[in-house]
Amino acid sequence: MDEIKKITKQLRAGQISRREFIVAAVAAGAAVPFAMSMSSKVFAAMPKSGGLLRHAITGGSTSDNLDPAKVLDMYMANVSFGQLRNNLTEIDSDGSLIGELAESWESTSDAKTWTFKLRNGVEFHNGKTLDANDVVASINHHRGEDSTSAAKSIVAAVVDVQADGKETVVVELSGGSADFPFLLSDFHLSICPARDDGTIDWESGTGTGGYILEEFNPGVKVVTRRNPNYWKEGRAHFESVETLYIADVVARTNALQTGDLDAMTRADLKTIHLMEKHPAINIVQSTGNQHYTLPMLTDVAPFDNNELRLALKYAIDREQWKTVIARGYGEIANDHPIGPANRYYDASIEQRVYDPDKAKFHLKQAGYDSIDLDLHVAETAFEGATDGGQLMQDSARAAGININVVREANDGYWSNVWQKKPWCASYWAGRPTEDWMFSLTYATGADWNESHWSNEKFDSLLLAARAELDEEKRRGMYSDMQQIVRDEGGSVIPIYASFVQALSNKLSTPEKVASNLEFDGHKNSERWWFSS
């Protein structure tokens, strides 16, 4: 059946005709009616070219510019990474890593030296052919002592980048990192054309991407048109794309309903049930790794007692959070930060559920009959944090835990409450790799270790897994780490929150929408199309 899959892909990409498809399918052993119905199905779902895509995204600013190192929020990520440029690697719709400008890559056995082979004959918008120097300059752009790049920490492990001929790039790392090709798919690390002095030309917005910059009006809108020379087959279907910055969710919703927009990110969950009923609007969700957390400071009494932490983990009703706080647009989580979109997510770990008896048992183990705790929340942590606190107040009461929900101001929440008060609300957008997520928020001493948690076994596993190239061994290690964080970690992690976007029904998406970032991994401009 692999053969059928392959030719289906070719048919989709327009590389073979319908007739050729049917002949090839029958040759591969399919019955004629099956082959014919397959081809019709593919044709119905086949992208059509043309049209103007008007979509609205949040996270823009009047100070935005085209420097990939200065992509600070989602708006410019969509423009720079999703439309104008390509990376060396790309996260596919199913979360796997595929080559983008890099055709293939390999590493030495210690995962310290990585060699990338570039795709042949790729051209920038200005006609220049992509070569290894462009890649070297684009990576160096984020490196160095004085680098102010938002991706500085991502390339911190890079010791040296060298071009080996025109089509090969060799990257030397200070320590083994099996995930390095994954990191190169980060939206800051887009490839721009190099100048002779080794810097890159980002000012013009020139890239190898599916769309060419037409108008750049920071904080308002960006207009691009299709790159007729785009090297990817069967991608970038719109004639042009208008990307609007609309921060106000009511305005976004209005514009979509009145047909002034074709798609918007971050639909309002409060009114989502009304949007679902709208005949001209489709809701597209993807559950990624974004999760809500309730971190407890594990170096402050009483949260330094793991039994108490376990009591709280059993005292929250996750199903209720999913239906009330996420309005169904999410999945219940298991007190660790690795989400279903991560590669080594271990679904076999037992799901923790609401159980007041167990909560009571662990509370007793911790030495309390009942306890009064303050939970500090603000809506800036995540939408619905206050309601969530109240839900937990109710569910925990049955176990003898009296939670006092303290509502904090949004302003200054991250500096005055988060990591300061012993128990509060927080969220993480998630990271594409386990190593990244764990190092950022669970490794001992990490800046964003929001529960001040420290665990020796976890720390040594983290280091070992980073340089491990054997897939199975790595999977085992990350599975152990998920289990440790679940049972001993400092955060209650009740749910994964989906990316919820609303689309006009004229717009079609592939069957599977990527969940690494909102808007199909911000590749919506090249992956979606107008069906009518």
Added chain:
Amino acid sequence: MGFVTLVVVSIIIFGVVEFLPGDFSQAILGQSATEETVAAFRKELGLDKPAHTRYFDWIGAMLQGDLGISYSGRGASGSDLSRPVIDLIAPRFWNTIFLAGVAALIAVPLALILGIFAALFRNSIFDRTVNVFSLSAISFPEFFISYLLILLFASIWPIFPSLANVSDDMSLGERLVVTALPIVTLVLITLAHMMRMTRAAIINLMASPYIEMAQLKGVSPTKIIVQHALPNAWAPIVTVIAFNLAYLVVGVVVVEIVFIYPGVGQLMVDAVTTRDIPVVQACALVFASAYILLNLIADIISIVTNPRILHPK
């Protein structure tokens, strides 16, 4: 007088902005704000200096026409892409003036004509209808009228777009179509005040002896109002018009947000959420200046049309 008001206003603006909770360094750093990074940021922006020093620095630069440098554009990682405030405000200001200007061009003549007719046909069906209609319009908040218009003219009868998505290369006609709904909103909320003042001022004068004289002479009612009553009614009417024009410039904030119109109001709201103080202060000062200037003009017009004001009894 206008200048003194401006100085007082500038002190108030500065004071109020001081009282905003949190500051730019915390707003931009968000989750990654640590004590050191916040302190370093404040130092770089001069936020560690005492308030009065910062006030005089700011007002001194302002007097020399320097609106300062926006805070935003400084990334958490220390990158600096900040732009001068004037570059941010100038294009937005023209957009706001365009919106307010077109709304005024429609609202002022309309209000005068309706007011005059209402006075002429006092207590008739026409008078009452106009009154009820305009009073209802003014009683609703702007955003309600905006959404009502979107519901009617963008959703149910899709005649106009709900997004005021303007671009530089648009012709005037296209621009007017795109901005139709915000303009109508502004007209509706300013109309009633001006119309009723015109009506009241004229009716007030109709009881004067010289109007009676004109009536006895047999002058037609329209002529009485236009030639005899109106010239004397200008002072109160102009004051109200100026007040409403100022409101058009200042009060568009909500309307700009609802229709995503890239004007000064939207810029100011964005700046407040990111604690971009130079931009907030400059926007507030621009609004205050517009307000004071328009009132000054109104005063001058009242004096010119009615020299008696200069010579109090």
